[in-house]
Amino acid sequence: MSVAIVTGASRGLGEAVATGLARTGWSLVVDARDRVALRAAADRIRAAAPEGIRVVDVAGDVTDAAHRQALTDAAVALGGLDLLVNNAGVLNISTFISAPSLDAARAEMEVNYFGTLSMCRAFAPALAANGGGAIVTIASTAAIRGHGFGAGYTASKGGVDALTRLIAVQYGAANVRANCICPGGVDTPMTGGVFATDEAQARAKRHVPLGRYAQPEDIGDVAVFLLSDDARYISGQTFPVEGGATIA
Secondary structure: OOEEEEOOOOOHHHHHHHHHHHHOOOEEEEEEOOHHHHHHHHHHHHHHOOOOOOEEEEEOOOOOHHHHHHHHHHHHHHOOOOEEEEOOOOOOOOOOOOOOOHHHHHHHHHHHHHHHHHHHHHHHHHHHHOOOEEEEEEOOHHHOOOOOOOHHHHHHHHHHHHHHHHHHHHHHHHOEEEEEEEEOOEOOHHHOOOOOOHHHHHHHHHHOOOOOOEOHHHHHHHHHHHHOHHHOOOOOOEEEEOOOOOOO
16 A cells, blocks of 8 residues: 655645645555644545545654654554655744744754654655655745745755755665755645735735745645656756746
8 A cells, every 4th residue: 555644734735735645545644743633634634535545643743753653653554655745844934034033943943954854864764665755845935035934944944955855866776756845925824824815915916927825735736746656757856836936
């Protein structure tokens, strides 16, 4: 049975990726820190999946070694591990490098970068030992542009982008692919509705060539493609998914 782990899957982008994978036939281990929200999301993902697709929810923190072992055990119980989606992240909405405290910046680095690094350290070798697989990391256009949301978020997402290329090089010979998605503005619970206001929609019409900010499914569908065999010769790449805003 084909099995994927999706972190940060209790809402937003993570739930959209997990739902897309379940619809295309992948059984899942889904993770988030909020046990109640994760359980509810897992129920929604199961409801959208074909008969026979299994969805196991394992609540915890990706920076915790015991939790990563629990994810491993759940994946093995489902039949192994083929895909890993590193989506878990936090955001401190601040626009200036001097605004967030160093503690806030460290907290973002701990989850966004070191959480992703820890997951990849745990699971990239497992994918290699299993004959190969695919990894998708979720960064942000903050990783490749100058806008950002403060030092912690921007640096952590830049690190995720660079780390993804390193994984692609170091594990490519073992048939493990790794690609990074950099979303722009996305209307998710984590962004707190800032991309759904009338002002934001007017701003999108001015600055985003496609004229709108993204919905989680816009990012999830790209992740599903990159994890599929249709993308079998794509690795080490960074994909801005932002309606053309970066080039504009």
